[in-house]
Ligand code: IMP
């Protein structure tokens with residue numbers, strides 16, 4: 001697996017430190033609120049489980065699975081719900097937790113869908129942000145790291161369902177995905 005990585009972009013230590021920082025800010029911002037964290041599967045799972053352990057308030061946790069890609073490395077613009085929430089969001093303060101925001105299409109769709117269900121508020125937190133590729137002007141409330149326009153894997157992020165369990169974020173060697181889009 002490690003031989004497919006061109007460069008480590010963010011180490012486990014950098015990810016840990018940033019997650020701690022974000023957890024602290026979120027704990028302050030949501031004091032007295034009904035915080036419900038929605039983990040966007042599958043990519044958001046590592047970051048979500050690290051982040052909620054840094055939040056010092058009660059947290060309700062639920063999961064949603066949506067998909068905007070097949071095995072390609074750029075978005076198709078088509079968003080599908082693969083798994084919906086099990087709990088009601090009405091009246092709650094929702095924090096969507098994502099692995100990466102790229103075009104913004106997935107998040108724009110998800111945010112609008114959740115707003116239509118009547119929560120008190122909806123905010124977005126992502127560990128990685130690729131501002132260069134944004135197509136939709138979706139506001140991101142909490143960002144871990146702005147990263148360059150490279151295809152990255154690890155810490156939950158995959159290429160064709162592989163590399164999610166790498167403990168760091170690395171740039172995938174282009175020859176791994178070249179000619180497969
Ligand atoms: P968006 O709709 O283009 O913002 O796509 C967001 C989703 O695309 C993320 O949740 C990831 O699943 C996937 N994605 C975007 N960029 C990367 C990347 O560099 N590596 C792995 N997955 C990515």
Ligand code: MG
Nearest residue numbers: 041043044099
């Ligand atoms: Mg994702």
